Amino acid sequence: GINAEYGEKERECGHQCVGYDGKTRRRCREPCGECMAWVTKELICGHEQAVRCHEDPFTAYCKSPCDGRLACTHPCPGECGVCRRIQHGLVTCEQKCRRMVDRTLKCGHVVKMECHENVETKLCPKPCREIRLCGHTCSGTCGTCFQGSLHVECKQPCNRVLVCGHVCKFPCTSSCPPCREQCQNSCVHSNCKRPCGTKCVRCVEPCKWRCIHKRCNKRCGDPCDRTVCNESCVSKLKCGHPCLGLCGEECPPICRVCTPHHEAFEIFLGGEDEPDSRFIKLQECGHIFVAESLDYWIETKHSSSSSSSSSSLLIQLPECPRCRTPIRRTMRYFKYIKQNRADVEKVKQRIFEQHSKMMALLDTPK
16 A cells, blocks of 8 residues: 555656656655656757756756857857847857857968957967077067067077187077187186186296297296297107107107008198108197198288178187197197187176176066
């Protein structure tokens, strides 16, 4: 029979009188409440959808895709319940059209953009790729660079060769900050241990550029007061043959008899095949050249740099013709080395002062 506590009542809709969970039976004395059974109904929009039995199809929210069209005539991408509004019997849609379409912007580029976007305010995403004054390719876009009239900040590594010879590792700017590498200046007495961007301490030891014919009477850090010695070296090599070097310079380890195939005897700057040629070994890299030919090559490079209109060439250490290593310690070329150091120190001091002033302005409270 029927349980007196729990009845088997049916609703008017035909569903059992159970709790909101759809399973728990209600007591006979309890009202059934709203029917929570799931049924399929046709909503006011015409779509069929699973809703609770008690829900009114005229007010139920429709989750079906909207079948309306936007002002641009593209299908609406939203849900029917969001987009459809009944206003005087007409269906209106309030979604933005996000379909990707091809449009021509005011800069002339054809780009893909969402249909609802305005071509008058859309920033062109095409890469700028214009070569800037710094030499780098612009990383901005046509829109962010205002069609090339005002480029975004260059964030490429600078990579410019500084006056000291090091490569700038800071981000690209119009003015490089002082170099932070270890200073490479040295002499026979000591090595500079300061950061390259700061002024070096001038060596006050007596200059050691001397031979039996000539002697420098200046301090090591001052310009020398003597000229080069072109007399032949009188020393003997380990093999017993005469040295092919010059007086006062390190004996080059070459011999026309014992090492006739050494690269120093290959034609390079000229004079290598002449029997009376004198050779010099560069202290920096060990390459050996005919002294007269290397003298002429360095003097020519120095003269062309001094007369050049390019400021990047005005201050330049002499270099090895083979490997481009800067010549810093070979005494025969102290004339160029010390002049370069003096010029570099002036530039470093000016850069350091300008950078200090700029940092002071940045630190000033506004």
